[in-house]
Amino acid sequence: MKRLTLHSLQLLVAMALIALWHIGATVKIPAGWVSAKAFYPLDPFFFSTPFAVFERTWRDFVTGVIWYHLGITLLETVLAFAIGAIGGVLVGFWFARQHLVAAVFDPYVKMANALPRVVLAPIF
Template sequence: MAVARVKRLPSRPVILLLQVAVLIGFFLLWHVLTATKILSPFFFGTPLAVLERTWSDFASGVIWYHLGITLLETALAFAIGTVAGIAFGFWFARAPLVSVVFDPYIKAVNALPRVVLAPIFALWLGLGIWSKVALGVTLVFFIVFFNVYQGVKEVSPVVLANAKMLGASNRHLFRHVYLPSALSWVFSSLHTAVGFAMVGAVVGEYLGSAAGLGYRIHQAEGVFDTVGVFSGMLVLTIFVVVIDAVVTVIEKRLLHWRPQEAQTTNAQG
């Protein structure tokens, strides 16, 4: 009898090696295409120049200040958006009348492309960090809001009845049932929420500011400095990957009670 063979993926180190190979392949291709002038280095930069610029930015320390600003804006947008989203999510889920009345408006505001708000926020809050934070908050808020709303609504009625039978007061129900249920939804959207917080920060900076990664990219673009633009994008990418890894660690810690399937979503990080 032939043994059935299940197609299996190679081991982790092999996969990692392949992933690194793809990265190197990409840079090589870029290098070859620009070195042979098939792609103009003026419009496409060259990988060596981009790496060199990135390195010198980090070495001289200029970039740290801008990174710090973007990080601060991202963190503030994320924190404020999440707290507001949780508060409103709970309120709406527990007050059906409020949720029914506000439903069309919530949907309408959420459907609005947030970029158009950036100039308004700049007008109201100035060119400092708060206009960027506000933009990030409008993005993060809705993600968290909808997830908390769902999380509270989807609490299993049996778990709820059981907690009540065990003597849980309303305060206990909030702390031991509604909150953990809602938080599990919030954390499963953490990657998206953090990503959007940063989109808000960078887009805000890009459209008008005096500091931050978005500002750096915008400045480089203004003088047709493609190497500067790509270098900015590279830093941004590294920044995102690091933040995403941190989020994954936090998520694993806080959602350790969840079945394994939930963790497969980390693969996209």
């Protein structure tokens, strides 16, 4: 498949998803015989429209507000990586030096390693 065709199809899928998001957030669906009230497929309390998200993001970039928040996010990411890396290296050295500790924790380490990383995301 040509690269241009692939990129065109990827862009088309992205546009279709944004269109479905917009329709789900703005168009009321009549409930029919189940209920007298019409409802939004995507509750406006939880889902904004794509235009409102773009507008807010643009305003935050123009006013410079977003840079503060991006800085905090970057700082937290770097700190979390450093804490995890240092902790992992220390625990690894501990397991390497203390064979009994490594043998005791081996099944738990293997069990945790078998979990998909996506499953752990909601916990953290």
